[in-house]
Amino acid sequence: MTVTTAAPADADRAATPECSLLPVVGSDTLVPLVDGRSVPYANLDVAASAPALQIVADRVTEVLPLYASVHRGAGYLSQVSTALYESARRTVGDFVGARDDDVTIVTRNTTDSLNLLAGCVPARPDGQPGRVLVLDVEHHANLLPWQRDGAATVLVGGTSVAETLAGLRAELARLPYALLAVTGASNVTGESLPVADLVRIAHDAGARIALDGAQLVPHRGFSLAATGVDYVAFSGHKTYAPFGAGALVGRRDWLDAGTPHLAGGGAVRNVSAGETRWQAAPARHEAGSPNVIGAVALAAACDALAALDPDALVAHETALRTRLVDGLDAIDGVRVVRVWADAVDPVGVVTFSVVGHDPGLVAAYLSAEHGIGVRDGRFCAHPLLSRLGYDAGAIRASVGVGTTGDEVERLLTALQAYVTDGATSRYEVVDGCWVVADDPRPVPVGSGLAGLFATAAAGFLTDAVGCGPAPLDE
Structure with missing residues (x-):
């Protein structure tokens, strides 16, 4: 034809x-x-x-011969790999404008990050899960983790930005919410709500705000420090680094006290037959052997995007x-x-x-x-x-x-x-x-x-x- x-x-x-x-x-x-x-x-x-940036693929090829176990390894390459991993953590945090007291946790992707954060929202005084407010526009990664424990209120968005913001403001005034979790940019339409308004509405109501940055971070400059957002989650595979790493970056106190995301080696200070003492974040949520190559790849992508005008x-x-x-x-x-x-x-x-x-x-x-x-x-x-x-x-x-x-x-x-x-x-x-x-x-x-x-x-x-x-x- x-x-x-x-x-x-x-x-x-x-x-x-x-x-x-x-x-x-x-x-x-x-x-x-x-x-x-x-x-x-x-x-x-x-x-x-997203496809891998060529510079990311080149970086992975460069560091693969240096890969070894990380954290507590005495071997030379173990020390090199540990340095690569921790350097990548700093780069990823810097890319999203982490504050001095923020913590950067290396995860698998945005879904993993938000499930992790869901285990860290403080309970209410009566022991019930802390309330979380979300919109019906959310990707399931920013909906299902909050629904699982019955703490989520799903608000139907309006037909305009102004109507949606007004709805959020009214709902946050109706009940004491611990967290507003909202998309940085819709994965359906690419549209977004103004971050400055969201932060102001949440903080005025005494709530924190978590941003699903999966579609925002790879496409627009973003800074926790500049915006006042409390947490941001994003994925390497949407940030031109499809090697299995993502990140959750934000305020330390909830992450230090929250339920460890995985129970296993590396997340603990000491284990006995009757008691486990957990590490503070980020180690608290990074049990097992971490994805060193994925973290390095994500950091390389962050560097490349940050270097763009x-x-x-x-x-x-x-x-x-x-x-x-x-x-x-x-x-x-x-x-x-x-x-x-x-x-x-x-x-x-x-x-x-x-x-x-x-x-x-x-x-x-x-x-x-x-x-x-x-x-x-x-x-x-x-x-x-x-x-x-x-x-x-x-x-x-x-x-x-x-x-x-x-x-x-x-x-x-x-x-x-x-x-x-x-x-x-x-x-x-x-x-x-x-x-x-x-x-x-x-x-x-x-x-x-x-x-x-x-x-x-x-x-x-x-x-x-x-x-x-x-x-x-x-």
Whole structure:
């Protein structure tokens, strides 16, 4: 099928970056299409897992020969690895503007960080769990940990920033809350609430504030000290360091006294048959052998992002997002999802639907016929998608420092072709997931994946929506 679409205006091309802001691993990777061609992969799924920065991969290669056990090891490489790990901790804390008395805990990801913090919220005087207030816009990582002990109040957000802030203010005045836990930027729409207002509202009510920084920290400069936020959590795999480390950074007192996140070696001062004396944070929450390489990778990513001109970072992402939204709005039958009409400075995350078409089918088409990676489903934000009327899911495209304007144009052209002419291949649902019928595409040599593509997700389809298995959404 040959498809022609209106070319973007010269002004659009001029405003859209031709090059990535930082080199990322895999930017030249070719993927096969159903028509037999191979094209460079257009990774527009950065919000789920960002590719590694090349400088991060280089740093990992550099330190791997130095890897050994950490903390208490007398060997030379053990001492080197310990120094690398603790240096990485300082770098990560500095990246988010940690105060002198804050503590940086190396975790697995944002979900791990917020589960850890949930075990540290002080109980009420009657022994009941401390109350936590969250919005219905949250990613499940910032919802489920608080719901588990029954201490969470989930407030339905308003249709505007002002209405949502007013709702938070009223609820915080109604009951004594220990913590307001809120997203720094929506993983569905990229929109956010003003941090300064959130901090003021929480602190005026005597509550602390924790920020889910998974989508904010990689895309905008952030500082605990400058904002007054009490805790921030974020993930390495969304910060261009996909080596299994994340971080929780914030005020020490709760973290020193809270329930140890894991019970095990390294988290204790002394153990006897009848008593355990725990360390203070961060060791208190880092039992077992830590992810030294992941921490070093995250620190390298933090250094690389910190070295960027912040105005250049915002300009790069804003140009890509603006072109993406404008292009989607121009295609008949495509609707861009928005939460707050008055939100400003959204990050590079855009969710949309193709009216009358299963989002999983559209995502499968974009991959099989155009080599474009997007996300479909409910993005681990089920309450929000339900409130907005997308119980069947939607499609998300997201950009970052490694994204180019050409990749955005490829998506817009492919969607226009789909709306105009439909798919050229035949698709079917296998184990709840849309796939190409009799898919002719080969798998990478040596990957061990031959014959597994159609059923790889079968074991994870406990909450499937459309094509995408929801538990894999992030």
